[in-house]
Amino acid sequence: MNALRNKVQLIGRLGQDPEIVTFADGNKMAKFSMATDDSYKDKEGQKVERTYWHNVVVKGGLVKVVENYVTKGQEIVIEGKLTNRSWDDKEGNKHYITEVFCNELVMLGSK
DSSP: OOOOOOOOEEEEESSSSOEEEEEEOOOOOEEEEEEEEEEEOOSSSSSEEEEEEEEEEEEEEHHHHHHHEEEEOOOEEEEEEEEEEEETTTSSSSEEEEEEEEEEEEEEEEE
């Protein structure tokens, strides 16, 4: 039996320009939010549209592509894996976040 895989593919638009983080060793990471849309009909037959927001993290060679070519509002396709992490803030409150670690990215259309 094949092992279970953690893989997600999303098509959507950037909600903001990517944030580029440069580490002391010179490596970089890109972070941005991405919106995907969905629609369905409710019990009364009315169309309901929803927007879902995803936190995306890019590392490695793709950071240069994101840094130079990807901007707010642009439609892209990403593929990666879901990750979860948590942290405690200064007041001791626990925070949780789900992120997509992107390993493939395709730009669609024009900016």
